[in-house]
Amino acid sequence: MADEGGTHGAPFGATVADASDTVSDAVLGSHWAAISGRLKTEVGEVEYRTWLRQITLGPLDEDELVLFLPTRFLRDWVRGQYGDRLQQLWQGETGFVRRIELQVQRNKAVVADDGEVMPAARIEAVVEEPVRAAATDKTSDLAAPLDPRFTFDSFVVGKPNEFAYACARRVAEKPSSPGFNPLFLYGGVGLGKTHLMHAIGSELTRGGRVSVAYMSAEKFMYRFIAAIRSQSTMEFKEQLRSVDVLMIDDLQFLIGKDNTQEEFFHTFNALVDAGRQIVVSADKSPSDLSGLEDRLRTRLGCGMVADIHATTFELRISILEAKALASGVIVPAKVLEFLAHKITSNVRELEGALNRLIAHANLFGRPITLESTQEVLHDILKAHDRRVTIEEIQRKVAEHWNIRLTDMSSARRARAVARPRQVAMYLAKQLTSRSLPEIGRKFGNRDHTTVMHACKSIAALMERDSAFAEDVELMQRMLES
């Protein structure tokens, strides 16, 4: 609360109704000062500052006291977490308050988390303002520019990313739809998270309909620190809270940065409560971002969480085809297949390799062949070549799923054995350039159709079962590193 000492009566615009004539504002204010002091001791400084400090006193109607909070979200949270305790404390402290009623009152002044008082008009603007027409210039010095190459059209869709793509499209078409706010995109390095965020931004800003602020979590932190230094935190907050869509990339950067996390959390709440859209990306799901504060992780997981899985061979081929076509240079299908087999780590590397090939072809005016590819990409291919052998895959998979290494080649068909064996076949196909018959031979002389069946079954299972998919992808990343 603003006035915890109680010397000025009820804090910030508190009004006490006349229903209880005998109890003055000053009396209520001093009771509240005592109660809020107790609460702070009980729940701790951080919790108190986050949730309870923004409570203001409302009217007392007979034995029911109204407490105001500035947003619906805060009201619901405080009611759920602290409602009973608040009532007990008021009952014990005063003897005349029997019940507590928590209500939203948005036009009160409250204290911002840096101690500044936010005037009623500002709160109104932050919390109530409907989605406005474009004000992109308003955010231009705050946000990073959007890359015009990263559009929905240039994003190649396949099984591993179709869900994330569909969610991104949905947000771009209808920001702040129930169930899609926040949109949380996560996945490994270089798989297209930034691309999708920029695509959402470009789509929404087209036609100047909506103001969008995109920035990395790192930039968010530096901006915040700079604002503290130059004593312009209110301006920073206002700028952020006036956008229609806020997108923060690589949120994992905020792990361990407690103050910035807290600031982000408040911004997040203010925007979502005001019906604005938040889009966040990270390398892990909210529940796995263990260094983030629980309350932030909880809120991040409240909307739509969409993962981008590691690429499959098919997706890599489609991406290469699309990028080769866009370059106008003819790249033979054999070369594309070769690259898709060899460079499995992420799209960024795949794209880099193709760009190098194309630049080389343009420079020397020679057609691209398999031989020239091996020559031009000599260093990249070497780095990828020595990576994984089928034996290594078998060993790691057997260890992980707790089966004997010999079962990779045995005839046992129990699911506990057959499933990991199929995973190993699938990974052998994904991570090595061995043919299906070659892989079959390494798995107890099995036929190539068995390997093909294993690859299909695992891909299908990964689609149905995201926990299983994550397990397999983790294994893939471990083998690749």
Ligand SMILES: Nc1ncnc2c1ncn2[C@@H]1O[C@H](COP(=O)(O)OP(=O)(O)OP(=O)(O)O)[C@@H](O)[C@H]1O
């Ligand atoms: N499905 C796709 N279709 C076309 N291009 C893609 C696709 N996925 C990724 N890319 C391209 O790969 C490159 C890396 O993608 P991006 O920067 O979006 O990855 P990221 O997931 O944000 O990675 P990081 O975790 O490093 O931030 C970009 O040039 C992007 O355009």
